[in-house]
Amino acid sequence: MSDCDRIQEWLGAWLDGELPQARSAEVKLHVEKCAACAAEKVRIQRLDAALKRALEARVSDAAFAPFWAGVRERIAQEKSPRQRVFDWMRRGVAFPRIAWGVPVAAVVLIALFSTIRPSGWFVPSNQASVESIDGHGFNVALLREAKTKTTVIWLFENQETEDENPVEPAASEQAF
Amino acid sequence: MELTERDLIRNCQKGDSAAYEELTAKYYRRVLMVILGIVHHREDAMEVAQETFYKGFRNIKSFQGGSSFYTWIYRIAVNLAIDFQRRQKRAVADSRENMDDVVVASESLGTDPYRELRDRELGERLLAAIDELTPDHKAVILMRAVEGLSYKEIGRIMGCSEGTVMSRLHYARKKLQEKLGPDL
Amino acid sequence: MRIPSSLRRASKLFSLWLIFAAPLGAAEHPAVPVQLKIGTILATNQAECLDSQLAKLKQQLEVVKYRCYRLIREESKKSSWDTNTVFEIPGGRSLVVMPYEFRNARVALKVRLLEGEKPIVDTTVRFPNKGNFLLGGPAHEGGVLILSISAAAQ
Structure with missing residues (x-):
């Protein structure tokens, strides 16, 4: 195995900063002197960058609202804690000694859920959430950026769709 | 006051779905990239x-904070994606056809259209090439190239040693370079 | 089965609490009107610029990757709950906003953007009180319009 073959085995790991110090120094020294290995290093960097860009481009239109709706739907299919309590109470009815607990527990639960709003499932998020979007003949993208708490609804004109949909007049005072 | 990630996780562990929505908003694109x-x-x-984020929500109470949230959610994502890929018998041609349908929204937002076009062509060839790797090789290069995870983190997620991560990465990069030839 | 008298008393107290406390928790929005503010921004790819009035929105605007942002109109109106308020937007457009709920310190708005009489988008958005969201994309004078829609309920 030539020097270059050996160095090229380690090039990726060296670029990733995963080689021990001594070996890292050896690779660095070689790459500084060898044009072929320096070119190979650039090819690896380009490959990684191109892969990242390609995937970033393919998920950039993945709007958060429909994505989260899918997750939320799965979560909702599970029994809620409240439902589990009611199920537990229903089972309790089968035992006469604790049957009286059912109406009392129901009163407590209803009172709790109707007065204590900002707790558990109801704690507010500090970012805007888009509950529905209807683009009339427009493609609509939803961008959300958590760091700056930015929510953007973006409209893209889509001539084909626009032509297919007849203009729908709407009175400005109509409640929608 | 802005909540830290640790606060959000703590709230999630108390059953706060709004906190989990924030965490999901922060990571869903990155998770989606690796899965894609x-x-x-x-x-x-x-x-x-x-499914990844749903499982994350269900199991958030078991999250101890020994690793970062994204390493934890990545482990779920990569395992689900690899399982899914192994189960799938879908024809490669069919998959490629669907990848082409994607509308890239951000391209229209003030970026250089020529660079985007060139990148897109290379990206399509690259994604076709990566699809010929085994799921394990794919996962390793995606976690490194896209996410910049360390070999240790990748090894933890994949359940293998750092040495295995290194050799899989070397093999995957070599294969992709061969496929793309001088275009790279 | 006989229910102990102490428990019967406790049940009555809970019932009273339920009757009087529940309606307080059920209020969906305050009696005072909501202050709506619409900033209309023209985003272009000309030389780099940021209107000084947009300094607070700088980070949010950077998400959409244009080079130049100018505030071309700003309008503030008080709106009653469940009532449409119309804002004029450049290019013969208008924005109809209806605040309809205030819960957990978050305001919910129904928003419709129209071009003439033709609706372009309908959306329902919920965001923190005094917060905002951006609605952008319509072409205008060599760039695009971005609307910053904010609401203060108290």
Whole structure:
């Protein structure tokens, strides 16, 4: 195995900063002197960058609202804690000694859920959430950026769709 | 006051779905990228990513904070994606056709259209090439190239040693370079 | 089965609490009107610029990747709950906003953007009180319009 073959085995790991110090120094020294290995290093960097860009481009239109709706739907299919309590109470009815607990527990639960709003499932998020979007003949993208708490609804004109949909007049005072 | 990630996780562990929504908003694209690289088919990737975050929500109480949240959620994502890919018998041609349908929204937002076009062509060839790797090789290169995870983190997620990560990465990069030839 | 008298008393107290406390928790929005503010921004790819009035929105605007942002109109109106308020937007457009709920310190708005009489988008958005969201994309004078829609309920 030539020097270059050996160095090229380690090039990726060296670029990733995963080689021990001594070996890292050896690779660095070689790459500084060898044009072929320096070119190979650039090819690896380009490959990684191109892969990242390609995937970033393919998920950039993945709007958060429909994505989260899918997750939320799965979560909702599970029994809620409240439902589990009611199920537990229903089972309790089968035992006469604790049957009286059912109406009392129901009163407590209803009172709790109707007065204590900002707790558990109801704690507010500090970012805007888009509950529905209807683009009339427009493609609509939803961008959300958590760091700056930015929510953007973006409209893209889509001539084909626009032509297919007849203009729908709407009175400005109509409640929608 | 802005909540830290640790606060959000603590709130999630108390059953706060709004906090979990924030965490999901922060990471869903990055998780989706890695899954898309493994399963290739856009709709499948969405499905697996949603399942990932659902499983994350269900198991958040078991999250001890020994690793970062994204390493934890990545482990779920990569395992689900690899399982999914192994189960799938979908024809490669069908997958490629679906990848082409994707509309890239951000391109229209003030970026250089020529660079985007060139990148897109290379990206399509690259994604076709990556689809020929095994799921394990795909996962390793995606986690490194896309996410910049360390070999230790990748090894933890994949359940293998750092040495195995290194050799898989070397093999995957070599294969992709061969496929793309001088275009790279 | 006989229910102990102490428990019967406790049940009555809970019932009273339920009757008087529940309606307080059920209020969906305050009696005072909501202050709506619409900033209309023209985003272009000309030389780099940021209107000084947009300094607070700088980070949010950077998400959409244009080079130049100018505030071309700003309008503030008080709106009653469940009532449409119309804002004029450049290019013969208008924005109809209806605040309809205030819960957990978050305001919910129904928003419709129209071009003439033709609706372009309908959306329902919920965001923190005094917060905002951006609605952008319509072409205008060599760039695009971005609307910053904010609401203060108290």
